[in-house]
Amino acid sequence: MAVTTWCFRRAEWGFLILRSIQLGRLLFSESIRLRVSVLVNFNVLTIPTLSLPSPVATSPAQIIRTVSNWQEVAEYTRNLLTTKAGIETAQCARGRQNLWLQAEPNYANGTYTSGVKDDRLWTFLKRLAPSADLAQVFGGNVAIGWHRDAAYAYSKAWLFALGKSTFQIESREIKSRQGEIITPSEVFSFDLNGGELLQFDCKCRHRATNVDPQRIGIGLWSAKIPLPV
Structure with a gap:
């Protein structure tokens, strides 16, 4: 009975470790995605400054x-x-x-x-x-x-x-x-x-x-x- 319980707990720990690894990979992947998204959105926002309209004439x-x-x-x-x-x-x-x-x-x-x-x-x-x-x-x-x-x-x-x-x-x-x-x-x-x-x-x-x-x-x-x- 003790051997069975120990094996069950070992399997449970293994499952938890695997889930932690999977969750870590997911968080890392999401972090990369968010960084790319921020960079892309930032680049989109800065595009208009690269092509400014002609200056408006000011009154003399x-x-x-x-x-x-x-x-x-x-x-x-x-x-x-x-x-x-x-x-x-x-x-x-x-x-x-x-x-x-x-x-x-x-x-x-x-x-x-x-x-x-x-x-x-x-x-x-x-x-x-x-x-x-x-x-x-x-x-x-x-x-x-x-x-x-x-x-x-x-x-x-x-x-x-x-x-x-x-x-x-x-x-x-x-x-x-x-x-x-x-x-x-x-x-x-x-x-x-x-x-x-x-x-x-x-x-x-x-x-x-x-x-x-x-x-x-x-x-x-x-x-x-x-x-x-």
Whole structure:
């Protein structure tokens, strides 16, 4: 009887050992399967990062602040235009009222001559754009065609809107070294109602449309060379 019991228990232990070995193999196999699954799923998740879409064009202009008492500034500036403005000769805005504060650039060679001095208006404008060196004040019911500002100024410029118009600017086209277009140019529009200070890249093509007859604009630039005293 004791021999029979011992044999039974030995067989039971053998069965348990075999089951443990089988369970261990199963767990090892499942572990390998899970690792492969995780690696495969991870690879699937990382595939999109290997083929990114073309970058979206960012606007070369933005409204950086709004002035609440712009109508008061517009009235003062309108009186200044009435007494001191000349007529614009540039092709893109021929015929509008125009005057230059501090200095007037020569579009052809980038040099300057002395401009109109008005301490009250210039002090106010310097608070809006501290790095500006000169300003163009313009008015009249004249749209401004597509153009880039000439070599007289750096690319960073500002437009202070005193009335309604639509400002449009075209972003720069980005190409690869092989000449392929990576990011196409895009036109961005800003509907200005008055009081907005728009900062923009003046070397990008831009224009003004839907100009209200009473609208006045003031462009500001930083000069590349010293201005005349």
